[in-house]
Structures are given as C-alpha cells and as structure tokens.
Amino acid sequence: MAQLLYITAHPNDDTQSFSMAVGKAFIDAYRKAHPNDEIVTLDLYNTDIPHIDADVFSGWGKLRSGSSFDQLSQEEKNKVSRLGALTDQFVAADKYVFVSPMWNFSYPPILKAYIDSICTAGKTFKYTENGPVGLLPNKKALHIQASGGVYSEGPAAAMEIGHKHLGIIMQFFGIPSFEGIFVEGMNQFPDRAEEIKTKAIDKAVSLASTF
Numbered sequence: 001m002a003q004l005l006y007i008t009a010h011p012n013d014d015t016q017s018f019s020m021a022v023g024k025a026f027i028d029a030y031r032k033a034h035p036n037d038e039i040v041t042l043d044l045y046n047t048d049i050p051h052i053d054a055d056v057f058s059g060w061g062k063l064r065s066g067s068s069f070d071q072l073s074q075e076e077k078n079k080v081s082r083l084g085a086l087t088d089q090f091v092a093a094d095k096y097v098f099v100s101p102m103w104n105f106s107y108p109p110i111l112k113a114y115i116d117s118i119c120t121a122g123k124t125f126k127y128t129e130n131g132p133v134g135l136l137p138n139k140k141a142l143h144i145q146a147s148g149g150v151y152s153e154g155p156a157a158a159m160e161i162g163h164k165h166l167g168i169i170m171q172f173f174g175i176p177s178f179e180g181i182f183v184e185g186m187n188q189f190p191d192r193a194e195e196i197k198t199k200a201i202d203k204a205v206s207l208a209s210t211f
Contacts, residue, residue, distance in 0.1 A: 003038045004030065005093035009100040009111040011045050018147035018183045018197055023099035025201040026144065026181075029208035040093065043097020044110045050079040051088065072205075077080050087120040095140050095211065098166060102147035102172065102184075107162035115169055124173045141170045141178045142211060148187030152180070179209070 006027055013023040016188045031039060050056060059076030063069065069077065100107040118124055125132050129177075143166050151160035163180050170178040183200040186193040 001036045001038060002094040002125065003040060003092060004095040004097065005090065006039055006041045007044065007096065008140045009098070009108050010027070010045045017101065017146065018101050018186060019101050019144050021197060022181060022183050022200045022204050023144050026204035026208050027106055029205040033209040044114050049110065049113045049117055050082050051113055055079050056083065062198060069123055083117045085138060086117045087122065087123050090118045091123055091136065098141065098143045100162065102145055102151065102160065102162055105159050105161050106165070130171065134172055136173040136175050139174050140211065141173045142181065144181045144183070146183040150185045150188060152182040
C-alpha cells in the first residue's frame with residue numbers, strides 16, 4: 001500500500017476552480033484505480049504553516065547550540081514543532097499531487113510557505129562536500145496548474161515560474177518523476193473554457209490509473 005499526499009493551494013473548491021476540478025477528477029479516478037492506497041489531503045488554506053521568522057531562526061539556533069526543546073520559548077516550540085510535523089508528513093508519503101492556480105506567473109504564497117516548511121536538511125535533503133543531495137528517491141510528484149492564458153508552451157512559457165520552481169524543488173529532494181497537467185487558456189479563449197477543462201480532466205483520469 002502506498003500513501004499519496006494531495007496538497008491543494010487554492011482558496012476555492014472544485015465547483016469554482018478549474019485546477020481544483022481537475023484535481024478532484026484525478027483523486028476520484030486514483031481512488032478507484034488504487035483502492036488499497038491511502039490518500040492524505042492537505043488543504044494549505046486551512047492548515048497551520050508557520051513562516052520562517054525570527055522565532056523559528058531563534059529556536060533552530062538554540063537547538064543547534066545544544067539547548068533542549070524544553071528550553072525554547074512557547075512560540076519557538078509551537079513553530080519549530082509544527083514545521084517538523086509538516087516535513088515528517090511529507091517524507092512519509094510515497095506520491096505527491098500539488099494543485100494550484102497560476103497567480104502572477106507563479107503559485108499562491110501559501111504554497112511557497114509550505115515549500116519552505118519542508119525544505120529541511122537531514123530530512124528532505126542533506127549537505128555533502130559535493131553539494132546538496134536529495135533524500136527522497138523512488139517517489140513521484142504531479143502538479144496540476146490552471147491559468148487564464150497559455151504558459152506551458154509558446155512565447156509566454158518563459159514567463160511561467162511556478163511549475164518550473166516546483167520542479168526544481170522536487171529535483172532538489174531527489175524525486176525523479178515530476179509531471180504536470182496544465183488547465184490553461186480559459187480567459188484567453190473563453191468560448192473554449194469548458195472544452196479545455198474537459199480535456200484536462202480526461203488527461204487527469206487517464207494518468208491516475210498509472211500514477
């Protein structure tokens with residue numbers, strides 16, 4: 001049995017969001033194709049994700065200096081332990097599905113906060129004399145991204161940085177397989193919006209059986 005971590009970064013649900021609708025279609029199809037797998041849903045807009053702030057740096061610094069966890073302030077304890085829990089949850093999964101809109105050529109800031117929370121030396125990567133090495137081989141990831149224009153190909157592709165950055169992070173973690181499903185062009189071609197959505201859902205359903 002494998003565990004899939006389904007990570008959503010959209011404030012709206014599948015009835016209002018193109019990316020969430022495609023994500024739901026993927027998960028529904030995945031559940032049918034892999035009935036013995038565990039699916040863990042992580043809604044970033046309803047999750048406590050501490051920002052890397054002064055409390056976190058202070059807490060980490062104290063722990064590195066030999067202080068015990070009990071010697072941290074309450075704020076330091078809360079934030080450091082929560083970041084650790086998020087990382088442990090990520091490491092425990094075998095597969096990852098990220099769902100997000102493209103905002104201003106990237107993804108919502110809540111997803112960046114989450115990525116920061118799981119970039120943890122010793123858990124998702126390690127430092128070596130030859131540079132950082134990812135610690136999560138033999139896993140796979142998928143990113144479902146919706147955008148009003150077309151950014152996965154053509155002249156505007158150079159402007160898209162969200163999917164590219166997420167791919168870099170997965171590579172940084174040592175995750176060898178990273179795919180994308182792009183739901184794009186609904187604003188650019190409003191008369192084709194439903195067709196675009198349907199094609200993306202069909203692709204998601206097809207991929208779910210082999211993911």
